[in-house]
Amino acid sequence: MILRREGQGWHARQEETYKDEPGGWAHVRRTVLFDSDRSRFQARYFAIAPGGCTDLEQHGHEHFVLVLDGVGEVTLGGKTSRLGPGDAVHVGPDVPHQFSNPGTEVFGILCVVDRERDRPRIVEPGGAAARLTRAP
Protein backbone atom coordinates (compact mmCIF):
# COMPACT_ATOMS: atom_id res chain seq x y z
CA MET A 1 0.00 0.00 0.00
CA ILE A 2 1.27 3.44 -0.97
CA LEU A 3 0.57 6.55 1.11
CA ARG A 4 1.05 9.64 -1.01
CA ARG A 5 2.40 12.79 0.57
CA GLU A 6 0.02 15.68 -0.05
CA GLY A 7 1.11 19.07 1.26
CA GLN A 8 1.91 18.73 4.95
CA GLY A 9 -0.01 15.47 5.27
CA TRP A 10 -0.67 12.17 3.55
CA HIS A 11 -3.56 11.16 1.32
CA ALA A 12 -6.29 9.32 3.24
CA ARG A 13 -4.51 9.76 6.56
CA GLN A 14 -6.18 11.98 9.14
CA GLU A 15 -4.38 14.24 11.55
CA GLU A 16 -5.27 13.55 15.16
CA THR A 17 -4.82 15.26 18.49
CA TYR A 18 -1.29 14.80 19.82
CA LYS A 19 -2.59 13.66 23.21
CA ASP A 20 -5.93 13.44 24.90
CA GLU A 21 -4.51 14.83 28.12
CA PRO A 22 -3.52 18.47 28.65
CA GLY A 23 0.12 19.13 29.56
CA GLY A 24 3.00 21.37 28.60
CA TRP A 25 2.49 20.62 24.90
CA ALA A 26 0.93 22.99 22.36
CA HIS A 27 0.16 23.13 18.63
CA VAL A 28 1.08 19.54 17.82
CA ARG A 29 -0.88 17.24 15.49
CA ARG A 30 -0.23 13.54 15.03
CA THR A 31 -0.61 11.37 11.92
CA VAL A 32 -0.21 7.60 12.26
CA LEU A 33 1.70 6.35 9.21
CA PHE A 34 2.26 2.72 10.16
CA ASP A 35 0.43 0.60 12.72
CA SER A 36 0.09 -3.10 11.95
CA ASP A 37 -0.71 -5.93 14.35
CA ARG A 38 1.78 -8.05 12.40
CA SER A 39 4.70 -5.78 13.30
CA ARG A 40 6.25 -4.69 16.56
CA PHE A 41 6.62 -0.97 15.86
CA GLN A 42 4.58 2.08 14.97
CA ALA A 43 5.56 5.09 12.87
CA ARG A 44 3.91 8.43 13.59
CA TYR A 45 4.41 11.92 12.13
CA PHE A 46 4.18 14.92 14.43
CA ALA A 47 3.56 18.34 12.91
CA ILE A 48 4.67 21.00 15.39
CA ALA A 49 3.33 24.40 14.35
CA PRO A 50 5.32 27.61 14.96
CA GLY A 51 5.44 28.28 18.71
CA GLY A 52 4.46 24.70 19.49
CA CYS A 53 6.16 21.96 21.46
CA THR A 54 5.68 18.40 22.65
CA ASP A 55 5.55 17.57 26.35
CA LEU A 56 8.81 17.42 28.29
CA GLU A 57 8.56 13.76 29.20
CA GLN A 58 10.41 10.51 29.82
CA HIS A 59 9.61 6.81 29.44
CA GLY A 60 11.33 3.46 29.35
CA HIS A 61 10.84 2.90 25.64
CA GLU A 62 13.10 4.47 23.05
CA HIS A 63 12.35 6.86 20.20
CA PHE A 64 13.86 6.98 16.75
CA VAL A 65 13.11 10.43 15.37
CA LEU A 66 13.89 11.79 11.91
CA VAL A 67 13.23 15.36 10.83
CA LEU A 68 11.12 15.48 7.68
CA ASP A 69 10.08 19.12 7.48
CA GLY A 70 11.53 22.43 8.58
CA VAL A 71 13.80 23.22 11.49
CA GLY A 72 13.27 23.08 15.21
CA GLU A 73 14.85 22.09 18.49
CA VAL A 74 15.19 19.07 20.71
CA THR A 75 15.94 19.20 24.41
CA LEU A 76 17.62 15.96 25.49
CA GLY A 77 18.71 15.54 29.09
CA GLY A 78 18.56 19.30 29.67
CA LYS A 79 20.59 20.26 26.60
CA THR A 80 18.89 21.98 23.67
CA SER A 81 20.08 21.45 20.08
CA ARG A 82 18.88 22.71 16.74
CA LEU A 83 17.62 20.17 14.20
CA GLY A 84 17.16 20.38 10.45
CA PRO A 85 15.86 18.11 7.69
CA GLY A 86 17.34 14.62 7.73
CA ASP A 87 18.79 14.92 11.24
CA ALA A 88 17.97 11.90 13.39
CA VAL A 89 17.62 11.56 17.14
CA HIS A 90 17.89 8.42 19.28
CA VAL A 91 16.07 9.10 22.54
CA GLY A 92 17.36 6.50 25.01
CA PRO A 93 15.39 4.90 27.85
CA ASP A 94 14.18 7.39 30.46
CA VAL A 95 15.96 10.36 28.89
CA PRO A 96 13.79 13.48 29.31
CA HIS A 97 13.07 14.99 25.92
CA GLN A 98 11.02 17.68 24.25
CA PHE A 99 10.71 18.84 20.64
CA SER A 100 9.86 22.47 20.01
CA ASN A 101 9.44 24.90 17.16
CA PRO A 102 10.68 28.44 17.76
CA GLY A 103 10.52 29.16 14.02
CA THR A 104 7.92 30.33 11.54
CA GLU A 105 7.33 27.17 9.47
CA VAL A 106 6.00 23.77 10.44
CA PHE A 107 8.56 21.50 12.11
CA GLY A 108 7.63 17.93 11.12
CA ILE A 109 9.18 14.81 12.62
CA LEU A 110 8.79 11.10 12.06
CA CYS A 111 8.86 9.13 15.32
CA VAL A 112 9.18 5.34 15.45
CA VAL A 113 8.44 3.44 18.66
CA ASP A 114 7.75 -0.08 19.88
CA ARG A 115 4.08 -0.95 19.50
CA GLU A 116 4.02 -2.23 23.08
CA ARG A 117 5.46 0.45 25.32
CA ASP A 118 5.14 2.13 28.70
CA ARG A 119 3.25 5.39 29.18
CA PRO A 120 5.20 8.67 29.19
CA ARG A 121 5.70 10.53 32.44
CA ILE A 122 5.70 14.31 32.46
CA VAL A 123 8.98 15.87 33.67
CA GLU A 124 9.18 19.10 35.66
CA PRO A 125 11.16 21.66 33.61
CA GLY A 126 14.32 22.75 35.41
CA GLY A 127 14.23 19.87 37.88
CA ALA A 128 17.08 17.41 38.32
CA ALA A 129 15.17 14.77 36.34
CA ALA A 130 15.09 17.04 33.30
CA ARG A 131 18.88 16.81 33.07
CA LEU A 132 19.20 13.04 33.02
CA THR A 133 21.06 11.83 29.96
CA ARG A 134 20.53 8.13 30.62
CA ALA A 135 18.56 5.82 32.85
CA PRO A 136 19.48 6.31 36.54
Place this chain on the structure above:
Amino acid sequence: MILRREGQGWHARQEETYKDEPGGWAHVRRTVLFDSDRSRFQARYFAIAPGGCTDLEQHGHEHFVLVLDGVGEVTLGGKTSRLGPGDAVHVGPDVPHQFSNPGTEVFGILCVVDRERDRPRIVEPGGAAARLTRAP
Protein backbone atom coordinates in the same frame (compact mmCIF):
# COMPACT_ATOMS: atom_id res chain seq x y z
CA MET B 1 22.01 11.09 20.71
CA ILE B 2 21.78 13.22 17.58
CA LEU B 3 22.83 11.97 14.14
CA ARG B 4 23.46 14.91 11.84
CA ARG B 5 22.63 14.61 8.20
CA GLU B 6 25.69 15.42 6.09
CA GLY B 7 25.22 15.40 2.33
CA GLN B 8 23.73 12.04 1.33
CA GLY B 9 24.76 10.40 4.61
CA TRP B 10 24.91 10.95 8.34
CA HIS B 11 27.81 12.08 10.50
CA ALA B 12 29.67 9.14 12.06
CA ARG B 13 27.49 6.57 10.29
CA GLN B 14 29.17 4.38 7.68
CA GLU B 15 27.56 3.19 4.51
CA GLU B 16 27.62 -0.59 4.15
CA THR B 17 27.03 -3.11 1.42
CA TYR B 18 23.31 -3.65 0.81
CA LYS B 19 23.71 -7.43 1.01
CA ASP B 20 26.58 -9.85 1.24
CA GLU B 21 24.97 -12.13 -1.33
CA PRO B 22 24.78 -11.40 -5.06
CA GLY B 23 21.31 -11.22 -6.60
CA GLY B 24 19.24 -9.01 -8.85
CA TRP B 25 20.20 -5.90 -6.88
CA ALA B 26 22.67 -3.25 -8.00
CA HIS B 27 24.09 0.08 -6.83
CA VAL B 28 22.50 0.08 -3.38
CA ARG B 29 24.24 1.16 -0.17
CA ARG B 30 22.83 0.73 3.33
CA THR B 31 23.22 2.94 6.41
CA VAL B 32 21.90 1.68 9.75
CA LEU B 33 20.31 4.63 11.55
CA PHE B 34 18.74 2.90 14.54
CA ASP B 35 19.55 -0.52 16.03
CA SER B 36 19.14 -0.89 19.78
CA ASP B 37 18.82 -4.08 21.80
CA ARG B 38 16.27 -2.26 23.96
CA SER B 39 13.86 -1.79 21.04
CA ARG B 40 12.09 -4.18 18.72
CA PHE B 41 12.72 -2.42 15.42
CA GLN B 42 15.55 -1.23 13.21
CA ALA B 43 15.68 1.79 10.92
CA ARG B 44 17.91 1.63 7.85
CA TYR B 45 18.51 4.07 4.97
CA PHE B 46 19.04 2.69 1.47
CA ALA B 47 20.70 4.90 -1.13
CA ILE B 48 19.83 3.58 -4.59
CA ALA B 49 22.10 5.17 -7.18
CA PRO B 50 20.84 5.95 -10.72
CA GLY B 51 20.24 2.68 -12.55
CA GLY B 52 20.19 0.73 -9.30
CA CYS B 53 17.56 -1.47 -7.67
CA THR B 54 16.99 -3.68 -4.65
CA ASP B 55 16.29 -7.38 -5.04
CA LEU B 56 12.80 -8.45 -6.07
CA GLU B 57 12.00 -10.36 -2.88
CA GLN B 58 9.37 -11.39 -0.38
CA HIS B 59 9.36 -12.25 3.33
CA GLY B 60 6.93 -12.68 6.19
CA HIS B 61 7.92 -9.48 7.97
CA GLU B 62 6.56 -6.10 6.96
CA HIS B 63 8.34 -2.96 5.76
CA PHE B 64 7.51 0.64 6.48
CA VAL B 65 9.29 2.69 3.83
CA LEU B 66 9.45 6.48 3.53
CA VAL B 67 11.12 8.31 0.65
CA LEU B 68 13.70 10.78 1.91
CA ASP B 69 15.57 11.72 -1.25
CA GLY B 70 14.78 11.94 -4.93
CA VAL B 71 12.31 9.98 -6.96
CA GLY B 72 12.12 6.34 -7.93
CA GLU B 73 9.82 3.39 -8.34
CA VAL B 74 8.40 0.59 -6.27
CA THR B 75 7.07 -2.66 -7.71
CA LEU B 76 4.52 -4.17 -5.33
CA GLY B 77 2.76 -7.40 -6.26
CA GLY B 78 3.67 -6.92 -9.92
CA LYS B 79 2.50 -3.30 -10.19
CA THR B 80 5.03 -0.51 -10.56
CA SER B 81 4.39 2.97 -9.14
CA ARG B 82 6.40 6.14 -9.06
CA LEU B 83 7.46 7.51 -5.65
CA GLY B 84 8.59 10.96 -4.57
CA PRO B 85 9.78 12.61 -1.35
CA GLY B 86 7.52 11.95 1.62
CA ASP B 87 5.60 9.13 -0.02
CA ALA B 88 5.32 6.09 2.25
CA VAL B 89 4.93 2.40 1.45
CA HIS B 90 3.56 -0.37 3.63
CA VAL B 91 4.89 -3.67 2.30
CA GLY B 92 2.62 -6.37 3.71
CA PRO B 93 3.62 -9.93 4.63
CA ASP B 94 4.93 -11.96 1.67
CA VAL B 95 4.19 -9.25 -0.91
CA PRO B 96 6.94 -9.30 -3.57
CA HIS B 97 8.58 -5.90 -3.77
CA GLN B 98 11.46 -4.09 -5.40
CA PHE B 99 12.64 -0.49 -5.28
CA SER B 100 14.42 0.90 -8.31
CA ASN B 101 15.88 4.13 -9.59
CA PRO B 102 15.44 4.83 -13.30
CA GLY B 103 16.40 8.50 -12.76
CA THR B 104 19.59 10.51 -12.62
CA GLU B 105 19.77 11.43 -8.92
CA VAL B 106 20.07 9.27 -5.82
CA PHE B 107 16.80 7.70 -4.66
CA GLY B 108 17.03 7.45 -0.87
CA ILE B 109 14.54 5.54 1.29
CA LEU B 110 14.14 4.95 5.00
CA CYS B 111 13.05 1.38 5.79
CA VAL B 112 11.83 0.31 9.24
CA VAL B 113 11.55 -3.39 10.12
CA ASP B 114 11.16 -5.65 13.13
CA ARG B 115 14.54 -6.40 14.69
CA GLU B 116 13.67 -10.11 14.75
CA ARG B 117 12.53 -11.12 11.28
CA ASP B 118 12.66 -13.87 8.70
CA ARG B 119 15.14 -13.90 5.84
CA PRO B 120 14.05 -12.53 2.44
CA ARG B 121 13.43 -14.95 -0.42
CA ILE B 122 14.32 -13.94 -3.97
CA VAL B 123 11.33 -13.85 -6.36
CA GLU B 124 11.55 -14.78 -10.04
CA PRO B 125 10.59 -11.70 -12.11
CA GLY B 126 7.52 -12.33 -14.23
CA GLY B 127 6.50 -15.44 -12.32
CA ALA B 128 3.13 -15.86 -10.65
CA ALA B 129 4.67 -15.19 -7.23
CA ALA B 130 5.79 -11.75 -8.37
CA ARG B 131 2.16 -10.70 -8.76
CA LEU B 132 1.00 -11.61 -5.25
CA THR B 133 -0.53 -8.65 -3.47
CA ARG B 134 -1.04 -10.41 -0.15
CA ALA B 135 -0.06 -13.58 1.65
CA PRO B 136 -1.46 -16.68 -0.11
